[in-house]
Amino acid sequence: MSVDIQRITDLMWYLNIVWMLSIQITLAIYVFHMNLGLGSLAALGATLVVMLCNIPLTTIQKRYQSNIMEAKYDCMRTTSEVLRDMKTIKLQAWDDQFLGKLESLREEYNQIWKSLRLAAFSAFIFWGSPTFIYVVTFSACMVMNIELTFDAAPPPSLT
Known part of the structure; x- marks a missing residue:
């Protein structure tokens, strides 16, 4: 019963992420477009690539999790x-x-090991995606000869 309650709680959390994600991406691309012009299309493309990489990873992770649960059930x-x-x-x-x-029924160890490796790769993609998007965006700006400037406000005076 506690597992079911946790899943319902997770569902409520992830339902909010669905609509918030579209707003966040739209605002980020808008800010990029205001500052970089056409370079924002490279940022959008890199963002979509990162998002599309997660689809097969979650499918494989789901299969590993099912195999782990079956192996645990057989062993128990x-x-x-x-x-x-x-x-x-x-x-x-x-x-x-x-x-x-x-x-011989302890095959869940093999499945757990595969699942952990996939989780580590997913974490690498998650934490590395901002850097990947920045590199793609700024590389595209360099190729398209978009001038990148740093306009910062002057530091506040201490007097």
């Missing part, structure tokens, strides 16, 4: 059966066979 079911029938297993000296069977 078999472990429960072994513990329930422990007396018979000990009397028949089947310890080694059932130990081997339980250890």
